[in-house]
Amino acid sequence: MGITVSMTVNGQAVTAELDPRTLLVQFLREYRQLTGTHVGCDTGQCGACTVHLDGRAVKACNILAVQAQGAQILTIEGVAANSELHPMQAAFRDHHGLQCGFCTPGMVMNALELVRKHPDPSEETIRAGLDGNLCRCTGYHNIVKAVQAGAAAMKR
Amino acid sequence: MRAFDYHRPATLKEAASLLRKNENARALSGGQSLIPALKLRLAAPAALVDLGAIEELRGIKLDGAVLTVGAMVRHSEVATSRDVAIGIPALARLAEDIGDRQVRNMGTLGGALANNDPAADYPAAVLGLGATIHTNKRAIAADKFFLGLYETALKRGEIITSVAFPLPKRAAYAKFANPASRFALVGVFVSEGAGSVRVAVTGAAPCVFRAKDMEKKLAANFAPDVLAKVRVPPDGLNSDIHASAEYRAHLITVMAKRAVAAAVAGK
Numbered sequence: 001m002g003i004t005v006s007m008t009v010n011g012q013a014v015t016a017e018l019d020p021r022t023l024l025v026q027f028l029r030e031y032r033q034l035t036g037t038h039v040g041c042d043t044g045q046c047g048a049c050t051v052h053l054d055g056r057a058v059k060a061c062n063i064l065a066v067q068a069q070g071a072q073i074l075t076i077e078g079v080a081a082n083s084e085l086h087p088m089q090a091a092f093r094d095h096h097g098l099q100c101g102f103c104t105p106g107m108v109m110n111a112l113e114l115v116r117k118h119p120d121p122s123e124e125t126i127r128a129g130l131d132g133n134l135c136r137c138t139g140y141h142n143i144v145k146a147v148q149a150g151a152a153a154m155k156r
Numbered sequence: 157m158r159a160f161d162y163h164r165p166a167t168l169k170e171a172a173s174l175l176r177k178n179e180n181a182r183a184l185s186g187g188q189s190l191i192p193a194l195k196l197r198l199a200a201p202a203a204l205v206d207l208g209a210i211e212e213l214r215g216i217k218l219d220g221a222v223l224t225v226g227a228m229v230r231h232s233e234v235a236t237s238r239d240v241a242i243g244i245p246a247l248a249r250l251a252e253d254i255g256d257r258q259v260r261n262m263g264t265l266g267g268a269l270a271n272n273d274p275a276a277d278y279p280a281a282v283l284g285l286g287a288t289i290h291t292n293k294r295a296i297a298a299d300k301f302f303l304g305l306y307e308t309a310l311k312r313g314e315i316i317t318s319v320a321f322p323l324p325k326r327a328a329y330a331k332f333a334n335p336a337s338r339f340a341l342v343g344v345f346v347s348e349g350a351g352s353v354r355v356a357v358t359g360a361a362p363c364v365f366r367a368k369d370m371e372k373k374l375a376a377n378f379a380p381d382v383l384a385k386v387r388v389p390p391d392g393l394n395s396d397i398h399a400s401a402e403y404r405a406h407l408i409t410v411m412a413k414r415a416v417a418a419a420v421a422g423k
Contacts, residue, residue: 019159021159047258056262058258058261059262062187063262110258113257131256131338
């Protein structure tokens with residue numbers, strides 16, 4: 001049974017006929033070719049699939065696409081303005097906040113909501129706030145530094 | 157995932173009728189427990205009735221001595237609500253520490269209660285505050301709602317609409333979280349209300365329960381030290397790779413003391 005789903009993805013209105021089993025992350029990657037949103041664990045633990053749904057960071061592997069009916073979705077592809085990296089993305093690059101980079105899109109999407117709520121986050125706030133995102137390379141130190149620098153850059 | 161029919165009703169009435177008519181239908185709220193279960197085929201309902209479009213299940217209201225939270229209110233909303241912060245700050249802090257940011261941005265109060273996971277946080281608050289669960293059919297006292305492992309008093313076609321929390325004089329929640337899953341290995345919610353003390357324990361047993369021996373001691377003197385020698389017997393508590401029943405029994409006393417200390421300190 002196909003369900004007609006409409007939502008806005010990175011500012012663009014999209015409509016599709018979907019099997020209701022389609023996960024939001026599947027819809028973004030396979031129907032919209034937005035492969036910046038990653039599937040890490042596919043069990044709602046690692047946060048690599050984090051996108052914004054009506055401004056809230058959510059795990060796109062843990063949501064059905066049909067649940068996003070009428071929603072505004074922002075993925076990592078929609079974060080940069082034109083060809084200029086978003087200050088948070090630039091901070092991850094500058095501070096070596098990634099090694100393999102697989103977790104990075106999810107980290108950035110989570111960090112953006114974190115900084116909206118805590119414009120000047122402490123290390124403790126960042127570590128607690130990134131609880132839903134796993135990185136198996138960095139040991140997190142540089143991710144924390146990147147988020148702190150990204151937050152400072154976003155104020156400018 | 158097994159195939160299912162999907163419905164997204166706009167009214168409570170329509171949702172209840174869909175759940176009644178479809179024998180193996182399940183209600184979908186935030187889906188943070190149900191969707192992983194569907195993916196693992198631990199659950200395979202013939203139909204899902206998505207409650208996400210039903211306006212009447214939303215909203216938080218502080219009215220006199222009662223805080224009412226709609227069933228589809230997300231954990232992140234409870235954590236940041238001004239009304240919750242004024243009425244029952246311990247409830248806001250509990251919500252702020254459920255799962256992780258992304259889960260709190262989807263998961264709902266009603267969903268957590270209907271699921272009744274043995275290690276969920278909200279059942280402890282609902283039982284520990286003596287709240288009332290309102291459904292489309294009736295009002296159910298917390299003491300009669302949680303029946304067993306993933307089992308509640310809800311009947312087919314019955315949907316939680318809101319939860320009414322009486323405002324306590326003071327309350328607090330202390331949780332020993334599993335370091336990996338963040339679920340409560342043991343969580344204890346204590347409250348002192350109009351003439352009564354409640355102590356509710358989650359994570360330790362197949363279902364949330366009240367530690368009545370602790371309540372009696374605290375009713376006489378609401379201080380952490382009176383619990384020092386009160387132990388919940390380990391018989392019937394969960395024993396698994398994360399913790400033995402004996403360890404959980406020990407943690408109940410430790411967490412209860414911390415919760416009372418926090419409530420006394422107003423933290």
